[in-house]
Amino acid sequence: MAATRSLSRRLESDPESIERDLFRLVLTIIELVRQLMExxxxxxxxxxxxxxxxxxxxxxxxxxxxxxxEELKGRYDLATADLNIDLGPLGMLLSD
Known part of the structure; x- marks a missing residue:
């Protein structure tokens, strides 16, 4: 029962926050591909x-x-640092 309550709390989120977080992930992938292409x-x-x-x-x-x-980051008030993911012992995902 406690596990069900915990799961439901994690799934209940502000729709705007979910949209921003999803957009942040998509922009992270785009930025990674852009850096690789460069x-x-x-x-x-x-x-x-x-x-x-x-x-x-x-x-x-x-x-x-x-x-x-850059324009898309501005729409969601994101900085480049917001797109970088810490991969633990591997370091940060994006290069500076």
């Missing part, structure tokens, strides 16, 4: 495997993605 793009630039047009396109795309993430 690192891969920099590796490809350093390798010389991209044309000037490809470099320009990647840079523009990454800048637009970063701007969109």
């Amino acid at each position: 690192k891969q793009a920099l590796r490809r630039v350093d390798d010389g495997s991209l044309t000037e047009e490809q470099i320009e396109g990647l840079g523009t795309g990454l800048m637009r993605l970063e701007e969109a993430v």
Whole structure:
């Protein structure tokens, strides 16, 4: 009986809080993918495997993605630090 009450308390949450937390998780995943894409793009630039047009396109795309993430963070009053998840002994999920 106590376990049922405990579970029901955890499930009862403010709908706005749930929406914000879910949005925070989605933005965390988007930010992680953006950072990975940026690192891969920099590796490809350093390798010389991209044309000037490809470099320009990647840079523009990454800048637009970063701007969109910043705008979305503003809607929910989130900072980049809010998106970072502590993975314990592995450290933080997102790089600075």
